[in-house]
Every structure is written in C-alpha cells, then in structure tokens.
Amino acid sequence: MNEEHRRELVEALKPVDRAVLGGVDFDTKAILESLMPDIVALGYDQEDLAEVLRREGFRGEIVKLGKYGDISSSKIRALLNPSNPASKPQPK
16 A cells, blocks of 8 residues: 555544655645644654654644554555455455
C-alpha cells in the first residue's frame, strides 16, 4: 500500500482531523502555520521530528505513538470494510 493510501486510512479515523505526509522537502513551519494543530501525533520511528516541531515554534501537544503489534494496512482495510472480500488479509 502506498503512502497516500496509508494517509487516507489514517485521516479516515474518527479522532483524526487531518493527516499530512512528510518528505524530504517537507516545510514543517508552513504546515504548522497553515493547520495550527493542537496535537501532532508522531510515529514510533520519527525520533527527530519532535525537536524540529519545537524548533519551528510548535507549542501544542506532541504525542509519540508506539508500534502497534503485528498490524498491517491490509488488516486495517479489512477492519474498515469487512464486507469487501478484496480487503481481507491473505493467508501467508
């Protein structure tokens, strides 16, 4: 599953107002000024982004998410759309 599909899945979650993809040319300060979030949730592997957020003036809450067991995007799709046989995880 590509990153845009993963972003869409995250954004579809009830507590998420907006999911934004990062990248090499990601302008953290511009995103913070544009969205003015109260909370930024960081993935378990985003070690240095909290420092960047603070350096760019973010004063909201930074939540660091842990890795969630053995979950995959196909398992998430199956949970979100259980009636679609194509979304069911395939046996290994």
